[in-house]
Amino acid sequence: MTSDQPVGDRFRQFRDRVDGGGQPSGGPGGEGAVSRRRGGRRGGEELRVPEAEFVSYYGRPIIKPPVWKWDIAAYLFTGGLAAGSSLLAAGGQLTGRPALRRAGRVTALAAIGASTAFLIRDLGRPERFHHMLRVAKPTSPMSMGTWILAAFGPAAGVAAVAEAAPLLPAGGLLGLGGRVLPPIGRVAGLAAAATAPALATYTGVLLADTAVPSWHEAYPELPVVVAGSALASGAGVGLIAAPAEQAGPARRMALAGAALEVGAASRMESRLGLLAEPYRTGRPGTLLRAGRVLTAAGTVGALAGRRSRVLSVVSGAALLAGSLATRFGVFHAGLASARDPKYTVVPQRERLGRRPKTTAVAAD
Amino acid sequence: MTPDPNSLYGPLDPAPEAGWSQAPPRMGFFTDTSVCIGCKACEVACKEWNDVPTSGLDLLGMSYDNTGALTANSWRHVAFVEQPRPAGHRTPPFAGNPTDGSVSPASAAVAAGTGNPTGTDPGVPPGDPDAAARMAAGPEFLGMPGSQPPGRTGTADGRSDFRWLMMSDVCKHCTHAACLDVCPTGALFRTEFGTVVVQEDICNGCGYCIPACPYGVIDQRKGDGRAWKCTLCYDRIGAGKTPACAQACPTESIQYGPLEELRERAAARVATLHERGVPEARLYGHDPDDGVGGDGAFFLLLDEPEVYGLPPDPVVTTRDLPKMWKRAGLAALAMAAAAVAAFVGGSS
Ligand code: SF4
Ligand code: SF4
Numbered sequence: 001m002t003s004d005q006p007v008g009d010r011f012r013q014f015r016d017r018v019d020g021g022g023q024p025s026g027g028p029g030g031e032g033a034v035s036r037r038r039g040g041r042r043g044g045e046e047l048r049v050p051e052a053e054f055v056s057y058y059g060r061p062i063i064k065p066p067v068w069k070w071d072i073a074a075y076l077f078t079g080g081l082a083a084g085s086s087l088l089a090a091g092g093q094l095t096g097r098p099a100l101r102r103a104g105r106v107t108a109l110a111a112i113g114a115s116t117a118f119l120i121r122d123l124g125r126p127e128r129f130h131h132m133l134r135v136a137k138p139t140s141p142m143s144m145g146t147w148i149l150a151a152f153g154p155a156a157g158v159a160a161v162a163e164a165a166p167l168l169p170a171g172g173l174l175g176l177g178g179r180v181l182p183p184i185g186r187v188a189g190l191a192a193a194a195t196a197p198a199l200a201t202y203t204g205v206l207l208a209d210t211a212v213p214s215w216h217e218a219y220p221e222l223p224v225v226v227a228g229s230a231l232a233s234g235a236g237v238g239l240i241a242a243p244a245e246q247a248g249p250a251r252r253m254a255l256a257g258a259a260l261e262v263g264a265a266s267r268m269e270s271r272l273g274l275l276a277e278p279y280r281t282g283r284p285g286t287l288l289r290a291g292r293v294l295t296a297a298g299t300v301g302a303l304a305g306r307r308s309r310v311l312s313v314v315s316g317a318a319l320l321a322g323s324l325a326t327r328f329g330v331f332h333a334g335l336a337s338a339r340d341p342k343y344t345v346v347p348q349r350e351r352l353g354r355r356p357k358t359t360a361v362a363a364d
Numbered sequence: 365m366t367p368d369p370n371s372l373y374g375p376l377d378p379a380p381e382a383g384w385s386q387a388p389p390r391m392g393f394f395t396d397t398s399v400c401i402g403c404k405a406c407e408v409a410c411k412e413w414n415d416v417p418t419s420g421l422d423l424l425g426m427s428y429d430n431t432g433a434l435t436a437n438s439w440r441h442v443a444f445v446e447q448p449r450p451a452g453h454r455t456p457p458f459a460g461n462p463t464d465g466s467v468s469p470a471s472a473a474v475a476a477g478t479g480n481p482t483g484t485d486p487g488v489p490p491g492d493p494d495a496a497a498r499m500a501a502g503p504e505f506l507g508m509p510g511s512q513p514p515g516r517t518g519t520a521d522g523r524s525d526f527r528w529l530m531m532s533d534v535c536k537h538c539t540h541a542a543c544l545d546v547c548p549t550g551a552l553f554r555t556e557f558g559t560v561v562v563q564e565d566i567c568n569g570c571g572y573c574i575p576a577c578p579y580g581v582i583d584q585r586k587g588d589g590r591a592w593k594c595t596l597c598y599d600r601i602g603a604g605k606t607p608a609c610a611q612a613c614p615t616e617s618i619q620y621g622p623l624e625e626l627r628e629r630a631a632a633r634v635a636t637l638h639e640r641g642v643p644e645a646r647l648y649g650h651d652p653d654d655g656v657g658g659d660g661a662f663f664l665l666l667d668e669p670e671v672y673g674l675p676p677d678p679v680v681t682t683r684d685l686p687k688m689w690k691r692a693g694l695a696a697l698a699m700a701a702a703a704v705a706a707f708v709g710g711s712s
Binding site for chain 2: 007008009010011014015017018053054055056057058059060061062063064065066067068083087088090091094095122123124125126128129131132134135137138139140141142143146193196197198200201202204205208209210211212216219220221222223224226227228230231235249250252253256257260334338339340341342344345348349351352
């Protein structure tokens, strides 16, 4: 496995890097002289909390960052999209807005299908995905999520299939199908919508129930952020698919979703202190800022573009893109906070410092 | 059986809680780092017995550590710290010998980026160069010893005091094990000895346990896809034998036994060390009131935990899970209400 590399090779490379130029030059000045090589990448406003002094094991991370690939970030988006659009579909169904119903149901099925594919793809042993169904564990958000998905998926599927009823011929067995499908679809659509809020919000718990500092400490807000983002993306589907006279609820849903998402996210960032840094800096910071701009623009466009079909479609696309960017931003912020030992050590040290009686013995 | 009020947090005897009736006493490790000589016999014995794949032999460049971290392919990891600080009022190591001025913070900073082809994911991720440089910075620059043996080029005047800290790290077999709590397949389970073990025929490599562990222990094996970690030699202890690492340890730095007994022994050892003028000796993970309900594998350390790569105040993430579900429930209600309002709230 590692035998293709001769013993000592890595160390020789290391020595060359130490000797070679362009490396952080410590010099006799000590720590201060070591160049802060990440300084340049911190774009945007300078929100740097003063560099925290902390001890570590040669700067190595303490916890392991998640091994989840981009497909889990994508799943966060598609799962929310499925939830948002099935709510939209149920609303359309109950208030006689067929365009919203149709678009919502079809999107929900496509999104939940994609979610399932992403989730299975990310497993180390995809062929064992059904092992998830061995147990139902309330202490495991992933187990709960699997069961929520198992309830939502078939309901969303049946509701979407029922949309095919008008395409069936009038007579024969298929005709019978054409007559029984719509009522079944109505029940299934409502069942999917009833599960949808759980489907959207559990992902907040999924991320928070880890040792990843910027996710765990954000547990009060993360479910609200993902719920808002899910509503906004569902509204985006409605804005793209429905004619102006049916799109009213989608506009209001966009506003509600954006308000929830942006409100919770800004509360989270102002509360987290040092642990907000990963949400503000680097790539996740850029993604989250982009998400906020897109969501805000999409909402404004949705409200302003009542009469313009083009503006509605553009706004819907902006809402979808905003939700996508937010999910990837939150995902990558967590990875960043796990990779830097600072985010593990400093808050824990502060916590110890606040504890009334300390049993720790001074080091020296 | 009603669940223990401490089932998610607080002191608890884990095996009966997991449903074992007539469980044997809880077994564990006490790793006394004050006698560790860094020979890595534990790492090797573990690999031999448990058939753990190789994980790279090269040094990482920051110290005599060639393992880097606990991974799916290293179930014991001997952390090795070279500290540029006086070793208290005891006889300094290498007294009378000039030591070579070794490498600067710059080299430690470079070493932080050294990877280790462990064959696992995330394995040994690169560290933060600034933090690594701080580790090596001191009154004198000591880091990785240079290419010369100590004293070859140094003078007695340039000699500096430093100490070596060695510590054989391992899965803590937490009382409240986050990895086990979050595992969606039930692959991770609590044994009758109170230890935490992955069933390799069940694990589907979902990876949830990996970021859940507050100590960064469990890891995924590449190619294989499953999560692996120390089993506290479940097969050996079931047969009344000592785990391979403890069996191989030549200094009895790794001690295996009933946890109660180990805790007493550890308390006595700390008292002895304090008496002998080692005030920095302290226990880590021994306290049933800590954030994970106490570790089944705990340690005697000679410095702050984070120096060894341990979290100073780990808390099992599922402590907050009831609150998280509550927040999710509220968010779900808000979401449903928003959807209803969007449809009834206007006419257009
Ligand atoms: S949470 Fe980490 S340290 Fe605790 S039992 Fe699980 S893998 Fe071991
Ligand atoms: S990777 Fe395996 S052991 Fe870890 S949580 Fe998933 S199924 Fe359980």
